[in-house]
Amino acid sequence: MTDRYVVAGNPVAHSRSPWIHARFAQLTGHDLEYRRLLVPLGGFADAATRFFADGGKGMNVTVPFKRDAFRFAGYPTLRASRAGAVNTLWIDRGHVHGDNTDGPGLVRDLVANLGWRIAGARVLLVGAGGAARGVLGSLLACRPAALVIVNRTVARARELAALFADDGNTSGCGFAELAGVDAFDVILNGTSASLFNEVPPLPGRLFAGAACYDMAYGDEPTVFLAQAAAAGARSCADGLGMLVEQAAESFLVWRGIRPPTEDVIRELRRGSAGDAQPDAPEQRTTE
Ligand code: NDP
Numbered sequence: 001m002t003d004r005y006v007v008a009g010n011p012v013a014h015s016r017s018p019w020i021h022a023r024f025a026q027l028t029g030h031d032l033e034y035r036r037l038l039v040p041l042g043g044f045a046d047a048a049t050r051f052f053a054d055g056g057k058g059m060n061v062t063v064p065f066k067r068d069a070f071r072f073a074g075y076p077t078l079r080a081s082r083a084g085a086v087n088t089l090w091i092d093r094g095h096v097h098g099d100n101t102d103g104p105g106l107v108r109d110l111v112a113n114l115g116w117r118i119a120g121a122r123v124l125l126v127g128a129g130g131a132a133r134g135v136l137g138s139l140l141a142c143r144p145a146a147l148v149i150v151n152r153t154v155a156r157a158r159e160l161a162a163l164f165a166d167d168g169n170t171s172g173c174g175f176a177e178l179a180g181v182d183a184f185d186v187i188l189n190g191t192s193a194s195l196f197n198e199v200p201p202l203p204g205r206l207f208a209g210a211a212c213y214d215m216a217y218g219d220e221p222t223v224f225l226a227q228a229a230a231a232g233a234r235s236c237a238d239g240l241g242m243l244v245e246q247a248a249e250s251f252l253v254w255r256g257i258r259p260p261t262e263d264v265i266r267e268l269r270r271g272s273a274g275d276a277q278p279d280a281p282e283q284r285t286t287e
Contacts, residue, residue, distance in 0.1 A: 004055065005254070006037040008047060008069075009062035013038070017060055019273035020247045024259035032057075032255075044068035048089065048096075058090040058254045060247070066100075066130055073098025082164075083134040088250040099253055102131060103138025105246025106188075106215070106239075111142070113241050113265070116186060116211050118142035124184040124210075125149045126200050127191035128156035128172070131215055135190065136160065140168035148184070150175055152191075152200070175201045187228070189214040194222035207231035215239040219271075241265050 007017040021034040039047040044065045061069040066085035076098040080086045086098035110116045123144045128151035147170040151157035157172030194216035212228035217238035225236045244265045252258045
């Protein structure tokens, strides 16, 4: 029997995960089926229970169900517990396990693919939502000199920094407080602002000389990256590499092998996955 996997979300028609995992399966010679599962709001636990009861092997989880998936997983990994969110579920001897691969996916894209240095760097993480919380532990594990979290709702930035205070030199603040702060080596946009063609109100001088990353991605550079490039950023990258790397990490968890990602990222940039999802209604996507 072919092993069955899904990505569960709402909406989910835009997801490129079926295409990515189909490519991983080809590249590793694994036989698997991977589909989209549109789950009604409020219906995650029922849908996941049914999927695994019907013999499903593993599930990726996207917006807005990552916290539901964390509650659903009887056995979350340490990093999933720290993130309070799960994007990868699987069943092993009747027990549902959960992991969060966003952090390792981001770090792999930054360090291995892009060659950016996090160790010893001054890092600004913009946003304090699910994505920021999911990647914070992995970023701090790289030992940056300082990691400042800035968020529109200041209390969320401070709470997040307090939650990870034992993991490294991290602090939370509001945008107004950045006025007197030193430059950063790396600026990571973990807000959803780009999805609405908006930019977080960062002082323009911070972009000059910094490596700037937007976890969002799309067919064109995001507004955040366009602003960063115009303000003199050293280099710019969007979250497509993170998308593929977090998927590769899920594949590793499920299948015990890390698929090669370089060609998959290149093919996605060329728009190959578009062939597999003619119904995709959105240009900017979220996983
Ligand atoms: P959440 O809804 O959990 O959090 C949204 C965050 O964005 C909050 O910090 C919110 O601030 C902030 N925000 C929203 N709009 C604005 C704005 N106009 N100005 C400033 N701040 C704003 O979303 P997620 O954390 O789940 O997702 C964030 C981003 O990460 C999305 O773009 C998503 O696509 C991307 N992502 C990419 C992945 C990948 O693999 N490439 C994986 C996961 C996420 P406040 O707290 O004040 O509301």
